Amino acid sequence: MIVFYAGLISLIVVIMIIILSYLLATRSRASESDDRIKSVYKVRSVYFIALITVIVTVLGFTLNSNLLPYPQELTDQPVEIVQVRGAMWKWELSKDQLSIGKLIEFQLSSKDVNHGFGIYNSKGELITQTQVMPGYTNRLRHRFDKSGKYTVLCLEYCGYAHHRMITTFEVK
Ligand SMILES: [Cu+2]
Structure with a gap:
């Protein structure tokens, strides 16, 4: 149960960081008009999506309670x-x-x-x-x-x- 709550809290924090990062990224983009800066933002958004994909994938694996040794040893x-x-x-x-x-x-x-x-x-x-x-x-x-x-x-x-x-x- 503790493992579940720790995982849940981590997930909520990660989602909050993602939302905050997205808001910051989209707001700062609106104030710039230079083409070079726009291309940098494009690369950054690709990086951002790749990072989210990696984070979600890693979370998916690490939050899988079947991989932890504890539940089986506690119930057996x-x-x-x-x-x-x-x-x-x-x-x-x-x-x-x-x-x-x-x-x-x-x-x-x-x-x-x-x-x-x-x-x-x-x-x-x-x-x-x-x-x-x-x-x-x-x-x-x-x-x-x-x-x-x-x-x-x-x-x-x-x-x-x-x-x-x-x-x-x-x-x-
Ligand atoms: Cu001793």
């Missing part, structure tokens, strides 16, 4: 649930073996201060992340499409041993 029921507790300075995961290709929901909370839950693949690339807060359960859904060992690091500085908040799990 997670197959596996992993409880995650962050604490100074360790992670507690209810499982260390997860299934490949299935929608997994991490339910995260903290025992003390804010932490950042970041999952890295074997190449050290960040796959997904979310914040872990005391008194609140955050949900992070992810589908792992590659098997292997994944590493969890804390992404929010939480004290002098923050760098030791490391754990691993396996996907297969």
